[in-house]
Amino acid sequence: MKKLLVAFSLTLFISAGFAQEQKEKTETVTLTIDQAVEYALKNSRTLKSNDIDLEIKKRASAVSWNVFLPTVQATGTMSRSNDFTPGTADIIASAMSNGAVPLPTDYDKEEDRWSTVGNVSISWNFSLAYFGQIKAAKAAYEGQKITWEQSQKETITNVKKLFYALFLQQENLKIQKSTLENARRRMIQAEANFKNGLIPEIKLLQTQVNYENTKPNVDSAEQTLNQQFDTFAFLIGLPVGTKIELSGSIEPTYIEADTEELLAKYSDRDLSIKSLENNIKTIKIGLQALDLSTWTPALVLNYGWQPVYMGSDGAFHFYKGLGKDDDWFDNGNLSLTLAWNVTNMLPWSSNRQQAKDYRQNLAKLEISLEMLKENQKVQVRKAVDTLNQAKQQIENMERSVQLAQKAYDMQLRSYQSGTTELLDLRDSENSLNQAKLGQLNQKYQYISALMDLENTLNVTLTGSGNSTAKN
Numbered sequence: 001m002k003k004l005l006v007a008f009s010l011t012l013f014i015s016a017g018f019a020q021e022q023k024e025k026t027e028t029v030t031l032t033i034d035q036a037v038e039y040a041l042k043n044s045r046t047l048k049s050n051d052i053d054l055e056i057k058k059r060a061s062a063v064s065w066n067v068f069l070p071t072v073q074a075t076g077t078m079s080r081s082n083d084f085t086p087g088t089a090d091i092i093a094s095a096m097s098n099g100a101v102p103l104p105t106d107y108d109k110e111e112d113r114w115s116t117v118g119n120v121s122i123s124w125n126f127s128l129a130y131f132g133q134i135k136a137a138k139a140a141y142e143g144q145k146i147t148w149e150q151s152q153k154e155t156i157t158n159v160k161k162l163f164y165a166l167f168l169q170q171e172n173l174k175i176q177k178s179t180l181e182n183a184r185r186r187m188i189q190a191e192a193n194f195k196n197g198l199i200p201e202i203k204l205l206q207t208q209v210n211y212e213n214t215k216p217n218v219d220s221a222e223q224t225l226n227q228q229f230d231t232f233a234f235l236i237g238l239p240v241g242t243k244i245e246l247s248g249s250i251e252p253t254y255i256e257a258d259t260e261e262l263l264a265k266y267s268d269r270d271l272s273i274k275s276l277e278n279n280i281k282t283i284k285i286g287l288q289a290l291d292l293s294t295w296t297p298a299l300v301l302n303y304g305w306q307p308v309y310m311g312s313d314g315a316f317h318f319y320k321g322l323g324k325d326d327d328w329f330d331n332g333n334l335s336l337t338l339a340w341n342v343t344n345m346l347p348w349s350s351n352r353q354q355a356k357d358y359r360q361n362l363a364k365l366e367i368s369l370e371m372l373k374e375n376q377k378v379q380v381r382k383a384v385d386t387l388n389q390a391k392q393q394i395e396n397m398e399r400s401v402q403l404a405q406k407a408y409d410m411q412l413r414s415y416q417s418g419t420t421e422l423l424d425l426r427d428s429e430n431s432l433n434q435a436k437l438g439q440l441n442q443k444y445q446y447i448s449a450l451m452d453l454e455n456t457l458n459v460t461l462t463g464s465g466n467s468t469a470k471n
Helices: 002-026 031-042 045-062 064-068 088-096 131-194 201-236 260-270 273-297 315-321 350-417 422-457
Strands: 028-031 069-082 114-126 245-246 298-306 307-308 329-332 335-339
Touching: 028 031, 031 045, 031 131, 031 201, 045 064, 045 131, 064 131, 131 201, 131 245, 131 273, 131 422, 201 245, 260 273, 260 350, 260 422, 273 350, 350 422
Parallel strands: 028 245
Antiparallel strands: 069 114, 114 298, 114 307, 298 335, 307 329
16 A cells, blocks of 8 residues: 555656646746747857857967976986996096906995986077967957857847848738638538539639638748747757747837948948958968967077985985985086077978968958958848838838728728628738738838848947847
8 A cells, every 4th residue: 555655646646747847848938039048148059159169269368478487397217227338437447546446246235226317408499470379369369259249230130131031930820720611611611602603612612612722821931930939049059949029019210221321320330241351361470470480589598407326325325415415416407598490481381381381371361351351241231221211112002001901990880880791800900910911011121131241331220229120
């Protein structure tokens, strides 16, 4: 009985956990456009990766002076000789005594086989090219800051565009579902009329075909919308599959835009141009550092302190002679060297070939910069034309919406008076919704073009930033 109660409790616990998990998975998240952007900036995996890249470049720039640090190395060695080798003093003593003193042939004690050597070396290198390396590190940091800012703006733009696109798709799906429902009602009405002998069978078949043809389109549109919501969730950092509900509307903030005026004021703020200019600057710094390392000498300063103990008690018991200066000697030295790599000065050397590569890549980047500036003019002109055209279309479609609204109101009054069928009223309502959707689409085009223009020029052209969804 006790086991049964435990099993029952465990089952309840698992069921409760599963129910809670399912609830969390199906919980709806309501987002305004500002909330979506804020969430993306905090949770986007791409932005987190860019933050790490920026931190790496920042740290490298902050400590770029470390090229001037000396190299300090300390070692200690104890060695044991296998075979005895007579020293110079032994050979001289034996020679001076005409062989009366025989040369030793082996060590007297085990301790005599050991020697102790310590070493502390300091090496400091200096080259004028180091200054170029420091400048290059700082330029790389500046370039990464531009890349980071680009990524931030691209993420914000993509989130806003997708938010508005999803909102537009939702409205379109509503109209398609309404059209499908009208087709279903027409089919039901046709079936009733056919049974009563009011219409021929061909009319019934036509309504059935119309309904069946409309269903796949609606199902496909709904599936596409769900997939887009998954993409949106991934983009802002929500778990894929999260049910999202959008809160807002598509209402653009209109501006007066002139291509020449915009280019004159903001053309130099383009982040893509700034990034390419920074790349050009970095290559120039690299070329300068390469030339300095080729045509100027490198200074190398070395100092080594190498204490060696060769006491009479043997190195194995060196502690017995720590106070005896005659048992220690310094085998270190101080050196100061100026070095040129003559091979690097030869015009066909790999060094000089690398310098030529630098110059050719520099020429390519300068051509790319010219192309980018011309493309900027094209993109700005295109965006301004789209803004003007979309604004005109919005105004034109406002009249269409008003006419469709007037027709719907008339149909509604007729339906209320009994002179119009319900399906005719629904058709009029669909026409009104289509007119509103067409106007909404033009508003989306205007907002999208405005965001593209602001991204291209790296500027905010509206008083409160890009158009935002309003509750």
